[in-house]
Amino acid sequence: MRDNLAYAAGDFGCNMSFALKGTMVIFWTQFMQMDSVLYAFLLLLCQVWDAINDPLIGSVIDADRHQYKRNKFLQYIWVGSIGLLVAGSLCFLPWPSAPKTAKILIFICGYVLWDAFYTIANVPYGSLLSLISSAPGDRASLSAWRSIGCFLGQMVTMALLPMIIYDSDNNIVGERVFFAALAMGLLGFLAFRFMLKNTVIRVEDDAKCRENRPKFSIIKSLGNFMTNRPAIGATIAAMGLFLGLQGGTTAVTVLFQSYFNNAQVSGVVMVLSMLPVVLFTPLARRMVAKYGKKELAVAGSLCSIVSCVLMIALPVPPDNRGIIVFLACQMLNALGMGIYSTVSWSMMGDAIDYNEWKHGTREEGTVYALHSFFRKLAQGFGPSIILIIMASLGYVEADQGNQAFEVAERMRYLVPSLFMVSSVMQFIGLGLIYNLDKKTLEKMNTDLNRNS
Numbered sequence: 334m335r336d337n338l339a340y341a342a343g344d345f346g347c348n349m350s351f352a353l354k355g356t357m358v359i360f361w362t363q364f365m366q367m368d369s370v371l372y373a374f375l376l377l378l379c380q381v382w383d384a385i386n387d388p389l390i391g392s393v394i395d396a397d398r399h400q401y402k403r404n405k406f407l408q409y410i411w412v413g414s415i416g417l418l419v420a421g422s423l424c425f426l427p428w429p430s431a432p433k434t435a436k437i438l439i440f441i442c443g444y445v446l447w448d449a450f451y452t453i454a455n456v457p458y459g460s461l462l463s464l465i466s467s468a469p470g471d472r473a474s475l476s477a478w479r480s481i482g483c484f485l486g487q488m489v490t491m492a493l494l495p496m497i498i499y500d501s502d503n504n505i506v507g508e509r510v511f512f513a514a515l516a517m518g519l520l521g522f523l524a525f526r527f528m529l530k531n532t533v534i535r536v537e538d539d540a541k542c543r544e545n546r547p548k549f550s551i552i553k554s555l556g557n558f559m560t561n562r563p564a565i566g567a568t569i570a571a572m573g574l575f576l577g578l579q580g581g582t583t584a585v586t587v588l589f590q591s592y593f594n595n596a597q598v599s600g601v602v603m604v605l606s607m608l609p610v611v612l613f614t615p616l617a618r619r620m621v622a623k624y625g626k627k628e629l630a631v632a633g634s635l636c637s638i639v640s641c642v643l644m645i646a647l648p649v650p651p652d653n654r655g656i657i658v659f660l661a662c663q664m665l666n667a668l669g670m671g672i673y674s675t676v677s678w679s680m681m682g683d684a685i686d687y688n689e690w691k692h693g694t695r696e697e698g699t700v701y702a703l704h705s706f707f708r709k710l711a712q713g714f715g716p717s718i719i720l721i722i723m724a725s726l727g728y729v730e731a732d733q734g735n736q737a738f739e740v741a742e743r744m745r746y747l748v749p750s751l752f753m754v755s756s757v758m759q760f761i762g763l764g765l766i767y768n769l770d771k772k773t774l775e776k777m778n779t780d781l782n783r784n785s
Contacts, residue, residue, distance in 0.1 A: 336475065340461075340482070340528065342528040342531075343461075343482065343528040344458075344483045345482040345521075346524035347451070349520045349521030351451065352486055352491075358372065359505050360505060363504070364427070364507040365429050367730070369721070369723070369724045369728065374717070375440055376713060376716060376717050379445060380713020380714070381710070383709045383713065384710045390453060391703070394409060404464070404534045406457035406458070407461075410461075410528075412453055413450050413452070414525035416453065417522065418519065419518055420449075420451070420518070421521075423446055429507065452705075454525070459705065460700075463536065463686065464697070465535060465536070467535075469683075469774065473618050473626065475678070475679065476617075477615075477617035477618060479678050492601055492604045495597050495600035499734075502734060502735075503594065503596040503733070503734030558688070558700055560691070560692075564685075564700055564704060565766055566768070567762065568707045568762070569761060569766060570630070570758065570763050571677065571762075572707055572708060574673070575712045575715055577754045577756075578752065581719065582716070583720060584748050586599065587736060588744040588745060591744075592744060602663075606664045607671070609671065610667055610671025613675065614671075614675055625770055625771030627770045629672055629676060630680070631760065634756055634757075636669030636672070637665075637756035638669075638757065639669075640665035641749045641750075643665070644663070644748075644749035645753075649745055662749070670756075683777075685701070690777050722747070723747070727743065728740055
């Protein structure tokens with residue numbers, strides 16, 4: 334249980350920083366009054382660098398042969414957590430009267446600095462799961478508890494942020510966002526401290542034989558990743574998750590601002606929609622043992638597809654009844670997405686093992702970093718493309734929480750359409766590409782244990 338709590342605390346710490354990204358579009362387009370198309374371009378530019386940054390840091394970690402006192406992954410997480418203490422707030426400096434050039438520089442510098450520290454902490458954190466235990470049940474448990482840490486971090490921000498950062502007219506207040514980011518940075522720092530103190534490394538990654546390893550090659554590692562079907566399948570599923578859900582955050586905000594006319598309740602609604610995931614998570618380990626990770630994740634993607642069809646087809650009036658219908662559909666969607674999220678990190682741990690099974694080398698940092706590279710491309714393309722789509726549908730940043738009703742009504746259909754993209758991509762990645770079903774996974778683990 335201490336292992337589980339420590340690993341959950343790590344993702345809670347990450348989410349104290351990461352969860353604020355969903356507020357950036359509204360902050361910069363509505364409060365800072367930056368043009369939506371310009372913001373989309375700058376976000377995409379920064380996110381491409383963000384994506385490139387991940388495999389670079391991952392390769393540095395894999396190539397690092399230094400003998401650390403405990404573990405090199407823990408050392409990198411320590412450095413990243415210190416930077417994240419204040420880096421997130423630098424993306425929310427409240428200066429709406431600043432010249433256009435100054436706004437551009439503030440955004441780029443703040444984002445790049447935040448991203449650097451986030452990557453230094455998050456890439457080794459994701460790689461760490463495969464070193465805490467090699468047992469499939471333990472990995473499923475760690476992955477489930479990572480999801481709990483993620484959900485808790487998201488719930489705190491979803492429930493409290495809208496009540497804090499929006500005024501009674503549904504407009505965002507930039508100064509409140511800045512101080513909220515500072516407070517969340519402190520909470521994240523404390524969560525990382527708990528995680529680092531209580532993490533136990535049991536799979537030492539041949540630490541005693543480092544000098545006998547072949548020279549690290551990033552080109553060879555890239556080739557290994559591209560032939561790693563579990564890693565590719567899990568990456569496509571994760572890209573779908575971020576293209577739809579991360580990109581749809583702004584559309585959901587505008588939906589509550591101008592369609593339901595209640596931005597402050599949006600956080601409570603989204604938290605309530607996550608309750609099925611919270612109820613499922615304690616059952617994850619038992620269900621993985623009975624049905625298998627891939628099998629559960631594919632069933633979850635089908636569940637989400639059904640929920641999106643219902644969200645589009647059912648009437649959703651702009652009142653409290655509409656909020657209830659939206660909540661009911663979103664609960665079903667969140668359950669489907671949550672089933673995958675609960676086992677997703679364990680599936681990536683298995684993909685790292687698959688790399689060793691097929692190619693004879695363990696490359697935790699590079700495999701996870703390349704997975705993160707494509708996820709972050711999706712995180713950049715998703716919000717950027719969707720913001721441009723919203724602008725084409727009539728979204729005007731200067732109107733803040735008072736968009737024209739026809740614009741808000743278009744958001745009502747845009748939101749489930751984005752969720753549908755996520756669900757379909759997850760089904761393709763997990764159902765058609767990811768090839769570690771329960772039987773194959775058992776064979777892989779048997780072979781690896783025999784060779785160890």
